[in-house]
Amino acid sequence: MTDSQKPERRMRPCPICSKLSTPGNYPFCSDRCAKIDLNRWFTEGYTIPVVETDDIDESDLPGD
Ligand SMILES: [Zn+2]
Incomplete structure (x- = not known):
């Protein structure tokens, strides 16, 4: 954890x-x-x- 640094040391260079x-x-x-x-x-x-549920091929799902 780096949050243990003193407040005075919190100033960091812009990433x-x-x-x-x-x-x-x-x-x-x-x-x-x-x-x-x-x-x-x-x-x-x-x-x-992004996985869209509409794209799922139902024939690929295990049937009952
Ligand atoms: Zn900057």
Whole structure:
């Protein structure tokens, strides 16, 4: 766990541009970098195929 660090040590470099983060945009340095990171999450999320129940072939399911 890294949460045991002292509060004074909580300031971390922005994960996007490595500038010091600001309290208002923690852990990012700016709202812009926060949005960039959010966009990354969305982009990665879209690579995960969504399983739609309508696509399930019922003939593949074990019958009674
Ligand atoms: Zn930044």
